[in-house]
Amino acid sequence: MAATAPAAENVELMSQVKQQIALANAQEMLSKMTEKCFKKCIHKPGKTLDASEQRCISQCMDRFMDSWNLVSRTYGNRLQRDHYKGAADMAD
Amino acid sequence: MDDHENVSGKDKEMEEFMQLERQKAEVTALLHEFNEICWEKCIGKPSSKLDQATQVCLSNCVDRFIDTSVLIAKRFVEVINGRQ
Numbered sequence: 001m002a003a004t005a006p007a008a009e010n011v012e013l014m015s016q017v018k019q020q021i022a023l024a025n026a027q028e029m030l031s032k033m034t035e036k037c038f039k040k041c042i043h044k045p046g047k048t049l050d051a052s053e054q055r056c057i058s059q060c061m062d063r064f065m066d067s068w069n070l071v072s073r074t075y076g077n078r079l080q081r082d083h084y085k086g087a088a089d090m091a092d
Numbered sequence: 093m094d095d096h097e098n099v100s101g102k103d104k105e106m107e108e109f110m111q112l113e114r115q116k117a118e119v120t121a122l123l124h125e126f127n128e129i130c131w132e133k134c135i136g137k138p139s140s141k142l143d144q145a146t147q148v149c150l151s152n153c154v155d156r157f158i159d160t161s162v163l164i165a166k167r168f169v170e171v172i173n174g175r176q
Contacts, residue, residue, distance in 0.1 A: 007102045060138035074154040
């Protein structure tokens with residue numbers, strides 16, 4: 001069954017809603033990332049961020065995103081496993 | 093009125109759209125929670141990549157957290173129903 005295009009009146013609103021949700025998600029990501037990487041990298045706050053602290057923050061950001069991706073994948077796999085297990089249980 | 097069916101068609105579409113987006117947002121919020129908890133459990137000092145042990149830890153963490161959540165929900169129902 002082919003998907004029908006949304007009503008013209010709704011297209012704009014749908015786009016705005018998606019944008020707002022994406023923005024909220026990005027803000028949450030940045031907020032958490034800042035908190036976690038500050039904790040990992042800044043031990044004795046000095047007058048500036050020195051080179052090693054900046055390097056640590058940069059790596060930390062990358063690892064945080066790696067972690068996010070892995071967590072997403074694991075969750076997706078888990079949902080599939082539970083879905084197929086549920087279906088198999090019902091088939092017995 | 094002629095427009096009646098058309099209006100409720102649009103509204104229903106919006107309603108379904110909003111419900112789907114809400115569900116997606118709930119999943120995303122859950123992922124943020126998993127990521128936060130498992131980061132604390134599994135990440136030591138950030139390095140140039142996630143090594144194998146860390147990846148396994150993160151993956152196990154998500155699954156065990158879900159298992160914990162399921163177990164607590166089940167047990168809570170029992171407790172509420174008066175059984176220990």
